[in-house]
Amino acid sequence: MAINVNLDVMMAKRKMSLNELSEKVDITISNLFILKTGKAKAIRFSTLEAICEVLDCQLGDILE
Amino acid sequence: MTCRKRLVLIFVLVFVFIFSISLIGSGKKPVHGLDFFDLYQFSLSDYTISVSYMVAYSFLKAYVAFLLIKTLSNINLLNPFKIEVARILEKISHVLVGISIVAILYNAHSKWLLKRSYSGKMACKRIGFYDLLVFVITQVFKRGVEIQSENELTV
Numbered sequence: 001m002a003i004n005v006n007l008d009v010m011m012a013k014r015k016m017s018l019n020e021l022s023e024k025v026d027i028t029i030s031n032l033f034i035l036k037t038g039k040a041k042a043i044r045f046s047t048l049e050a051i052c053e054v055l056d057c058q059l060g061d062i063l064e
Numbered sequence: 065m066t067c068r069k070r071l072v073l074i075f076v077l078v079f080v081f082i083f084s085i086s087l088i089g090s091g092k093k094p095v096h097g098l099d100f101f102d103l104y105q106f107s108l109s110d111y112t113i114s115v116s117y118m119v120a121y122s123f124l125k126a127y128v129a130f131l132l133i134k135t136l137s138n139i140n141l142l143n144p145f146k147i148e149v150a151r152i153l154e155k156i157s158h159v160l161v162g163i164s165i166v167a168i169l170y171n172a173h174s175k176w177l178l179k180r181s182y183s184g185k186m187a188c189k190r191i192g193f194y195d196l197l198v199f200v201i202t203q204v205f206k207r208g209v210e211i212q213s214e215n216e217l218t219v
Contacts, residue, residue: 032219041213041218
């Protein structure tokens with residue numbers, strides 16, 4: 001069963017652009033783009049934690 | 065392999081076989097140190113089999129050389145772990161294993177002929193160990209490419 005990444009939904013809710021998120025989370029835009037488009041093979045817990053902290057959401061909001 | 069390539073291959077194989085018989089007809093001419101004239105006199109079917117092995121062996125070696133040139137033209141030493149390079153190397157390893165199989169069959173056929181009181185020299189000196197080594201190394205390289213790809217897509 002595939003895992004869906006709803007990063008763009010959360011970014012829209014928080015009115016945050018990819019550039020802004022990239023600066024706050026300290027991840028390159030290309031990596032964020034890979035995550036957003038669902039092409040990522042794996043994600044580190046530290047990355048998930050940082051994204052959830054910046055977007056002020058739960059893990060289940062990002063990954064479904 | 066497309067239909068046209070198959071036809072070309074069959075044509076080349078038939079041409080080589082007819083050419084070899086014409087060489088035999090013109091007199092004793094050792095091919096790579098192996099005198100096929102005696103074998104031709106001994107048995108046409110065994111001669112056909114032996115020439116087929118030699119043709120297959122030479123063709124596969126030429127194909128390996130072609131794949132090697134293709135690898136060298138595709139490889140970038142700054143970042144050699146590409147899937148295209150891994151695929152070509154895997155092809156090379158498969159062909160090398162194929163060459164070993166052809167050599168083993170040829171040697172088995174030669175031994176069988178010797179048992180049938182054929183006294184001519186026939187041998188194909190080839191050690192399959194290095195081909196298997198290349199096969200293992202190629203599989204490791206391919207796995208390395210997959211791991212690199214996973215790492216690159218790890219956020």
